[in-house]
Every structure is written in C-alpha cells, then in structure tokens.
Amino acid sequence: MGEKMLPTRDGYGHGLLTLGAANPKVVVLDADLAKSTRSDWFAAKFPERFFDMGIAEQDMIGTAAGLALGGLIPFATTYGVFVAGRAWDQIRTTVCYADLNVKIAGNHGGISVGADGATHQALEDIALMRVLPKMTVIVPCDAVEAKKATIAAAEIHGPCFLRFAREATPVLTDEGDLFAVGKANVLRAGTDATIIACGPIVHEALLAHAALKAKGINVRVLNMHTVKPLDEAAVLRAAAETGAIVTAEEHQLYGGLGGAVAEVLVRNKPVPVAMVGVRDTFGESGTPEELAVRYGLTARDIAAAVDEVLARKQG
C-alpha cells in the first residue's frame, strides 16, 4: 500500500497541541513518561498547563479528578498497563463514580510495544476500562484518527479512555474522514462476512480483506474505534447483512472488543463469530512483527478466521 507510517501516540501529541491552542481549559498530566507518550510536545508549548506527577499513577488520576472538579479538562497520560491497572480503583471510584470529566491516555497499548516485553504491553486495558460505568473507550486505528479522537474526547463530557500504540503503523484514514465517537466507520464494503477491528490492527484487517478478495470472498471491514459505547447498530447490521463476524484486536480475547461484539450478538442475533486476539497469555520481548506472528495477530490470522466463520455459516 505504500502508506505513511506513524505511531498513534504521535496523533495524541498533535491532538493535545491543537487542544492546547484552542481551549485554555485543557491541561495535561504525565507520570514521568512525557517523552514517550508525546505529552512533552504539549509541555513545551504550554508549560503552565502541564503537570508531571512523577512515577505515581494513582495520585495522577486523583489530581486529574480534582482538576476536573475545578472546571478544567485534564488528560492524564502514561502507559496503559500502569494507568488502567495500577490506578483502576482511582479511575473507578474517584473518576467514574462521580462522572468526572477526566481523559485518560493509555499509551503503549498492545503487544507491538515489542522489546520491552510483557510488563509494558497493555493487553487487558480495554477490558478493565470497558467494564466501568460512565467510561468511554476509544482505540484509534492510526495517527490521523488518534488526533481526531483526542480532540473529540475533550468535546464529550465524562470519563474517556484513549488507547495509543508505540509502534509506527500505516496511516490509513484521511484528515477529511468522518470521526464520530460511538459510530463505526465502514472501511470496505462486503457481504460474505464482516471483520470488526480496532486500533492499528485495522490495517491487518484491510490486508486480509485484499487477500480474501483475491479468492473471491468479499468481506466488510468495520473500524470500531469506539469500543464503548459500542456501535451496536453497525454490529447488528453486519450480522444481518453478512451473517458471520470476525473481531480483531491487540488485546486479550477475554473482555475486549471481541467480547463486546459477542455480547451484542448473543442478545440479539447470534451468528458465527471468531475472535483474533491474544489467547489468555502474557506477551514477551521481540520485534513487533515477530510478536504479531507468534500471537496470531496478522492479516493471515484474520483471513483464516474469516475462512473458519464462513465454514460455520455455510455448515
């Protein structure tokens, strides 16, 4: 495809810069990872609105809550494992229970973190955040969408978790593409089956789409950038019109996008479903490409899952 390659965390950094200039209420916090999360771009431009909280994620979330109570729009930023895991109760009880206007950026989502290994690869963050009442969960598929998602998060009221990735991945959306929180984007039309994906793995879904098309199989591809609230109408339309669903995410199979889609389908329209994701295991060190192969997160794995659901649909 020859696309431009950028990490979604860069989109976060650019989104914060846009917000910083447009809205004096936007403030940013980080927990000693500002360079890596790109929040240092905001810090350099708007130092009076940036707070480094040191290596103290729980305090960062509580402080963000207080800033929100004081009428500001805080973006609390660090790696997904540390914020969603370590500060989960703070997010639950202080932020969500009071429906506070706190935005949380979980960087280094997914196994594509690579060499740092399992401790730094967030594979449970979507599940941990999705289960919380009031929480919105957004997983942008590329840097362009990541910027839009960051800006959109400031425009909606209430707790919002944004997941970004470390690794540069293809930019597959355009500045002009519509991005609306809670509305899936149809990236490819198709009637045989539907791939529903979130995050940079959406690109793998597009590659799977192309490979299947060469075999005469036309799959729809949905970019489900908002995991919560899930675009249930788009899921049910896909089930009704294509009769088989494959989900794909860089996350544990339990509790993530696949789980969210399955919950909607079993209640409304059960169709054959296969899920591509990490199978109840921790990651390890390696290059992002090696790990994608080892953990079954490539276009080839997605295409195989489509073959599987098609067999079940026809059987």
Add this chain to the structure above:
Amino acid sequence: MVNYDIMKLAEIGREVRADIVRMTAAAGSGHPGGSLSAVELMTALYFGVMSHRPAEPKWPGRDRFILSKGHACPLLYSVMARAGYLPVAELTTLRKLDSCLQGHPSCLALPALEVSSGSLGQGLSITNGLALAAKLTGQGYRVYCLMGDGELQEGQVWEAAMSAAHYKLDNVCALVDYNGLQIDGDVENVMGLAPLAEKWRAFNWHAVEIDGHDYGQVLAAYDEAAATKGKPTAIIAKTVKGKGVSFMENAAGWHGKAPSGEELQRALDEIYGKGAR
C-alpha cells in the same frame, strides 16, 4: 486572628453528635466512631472557617471540602444539614434505598458534595487537583481534606503529600483525625504511623499538632494553616474515637457498628448532659 463564637460552635457540635448516633441507629449500620472523633474539626470548618453559601452550593468562590475518609459521612451529612444544605429531617434516611445519603458519599446522589469517596487514600490527590485548578484559574479558594489516621497507610496519601509540597499548594489544608484506632485495633499495632507530624514535615509540609476536641486549638490551627505560605499544612488532630459517648470512646468495635435503641438513648443522654457523665 478571626473572632469565632466557640460557645455557638460547641452548641452545634452537640447537635451534630446527636445526629450521628440517631442516623446510624436509624440506619442500623454505619460508622459512628470515626464520625464522632472529628466533630470539632468539621463544625469549626463549616460554621467558622470555610467561606461557603449553603443556599448556593456551587458558588464558584467557595472553599472546598473533600471527605477522604468517606465512611465518616454521617458527620459530613449532619454538618451540611445543620448548615442548610439539606433538611435535618432527611438525615435519618441514611443508607436507605433512594436516599441521597448513600452509605459512603456520592456526589451524584447529593450534588452539594464536592465528590464521591469511600475507597480510602484518594482524597488528598483530589484536593491537590482542586488546589492546582484554583491557582491556574486565579481563584482564591482553599481546599480542606479530612483523612483518617489508618487511611494514611495507603501509599497514595504519600504520593499526594509529595505532590502538594512539590507544587507548593499552600491553599491545601489536610486534616488528620488521629484517633489511634482502626478496624483491626490500635493503629500502632496494625501498621504504625508514628512519628506522624515528623513524617509530614519530612515531606515538606507545615504540620501542626493539636487537641482535636479543643475548639480554640482547632480554630487557631486553621488560622495558622491559612497564614502559611509556600507550603501545604497538615493539622494532626489528636482525637478520641467515639468522642462524647462514653461506651463508644476509644473502642475499635464502634468503628462500624450502629447503636441499638437503648444505646441510642444512653448516647443522647450523655451528649445532652442528662446522663451520668
């Protein structure tokens, strides 16, 4: 030094103590011990120290109060009711279905509260965030945070202690209800905190140690906190858990237990001075 009417505060404090035992008795559960220990701290705040408007709960210029030890909400609800935020008659709906007085504070149920709380150790971080917001938006309000002593065993408290000093939040005033008891027994036996004032000082706070049941000392400490610039202040208030009800005093068992009907009567007699105290 501001002039306060200590007689008037003591009178209100007596009603607040009576409210606490009545509310928990009516609920059949709740936390009287750690509510009774901080009556003077809270009565002085709401009826002397804090700038606030009960008829206009969201008045932007108000001083903020964060109840970090959320289980002491009978105390907060009573003080708020006595100040005019809600009808006193509503206090006995505590912990009942559809009540705005949830078992631990919910600001969605009772919007006059600043925030929800109940999971310990989180209030000081929220306090700091509000204090930062005040400085950033050029507002002069102060932010008060009441914590229990056992609560200080939570690591987040010390993260927040570092942050408040690092950002020189002199508009933050932390109150420690140092009653020495927690659910499992003596704080010093469960997980020792001493020397407590020295800990706060080592974290670059101004720390004041007082008798938390002496209105004169309590009020002087608040004045000292307000006058302290460049650093936050911690008021370490030595208190008696269950204060004012003899059979609850210094008894860990009354942390989270409601009085029976007969115990309620004895408690009220003591509070209003009709008993054998």
